[in-house]
Amino acid sequence: MDIPESKVHSFVVKVWLEDTGDEPARVGWHGYITHVPGGERRYLKNPNDVSDFIARYLREMGVKVESEGRIKRCLKRFSPRLTNRL
Numbered sequence: 001m002d003i004p005e006s007k008v009h010s011f012v013v014k015v016w017l018e019d020t021g022d023e024p025a026r027v028g029w030h031g032y033i034t035h036v037p038g039g040e041r042r043y044l045k046n047p048n049d050v051s052d053f054i055a056r057y058l059r060e061m062g063v064k065v066e067s068e069g070r071i072k073r074c075l076k077r078f079s080p081r082l083t084n085r086l
Contacts, residue, residue, distance in 0.1 A: 009057045010036035013050060 015031035033053050034041045042053050055065045 007061065008037070009054075009061075011054060012036060015044070 012034045013031065014033075015029065017027040018030055020026050020028045029045065029047065031044045031050075032041055033044060033050055035053075035057065042049060044050060058065050
């Protein structure tokens with residue numbers, strides 16, 4: 001069964017770590033998320049922004065978003081350095 005494109009949401013998420021310059025071993029989390037169908041892009045400095053961005057589209061579809069923490073836990077796996085910053 002094909003789902004109409006108007007009910008499909010795709011996202012591109014790009015994340016990276018950058019030195020903050022404050023301390024040699026300290027890094028900052030950066031990235032952006034793009035909603036593919038609409039082209040809306042949000043730049044990120046906090047992993048919670050990813051789940052907030054996606055949750056908005058889910059709510060518009062009528063989905064009850066109870067736990068946005070799942071995305072946050074998934075992002076923690078990217079780097080041990082991120083774990084301390086989340």
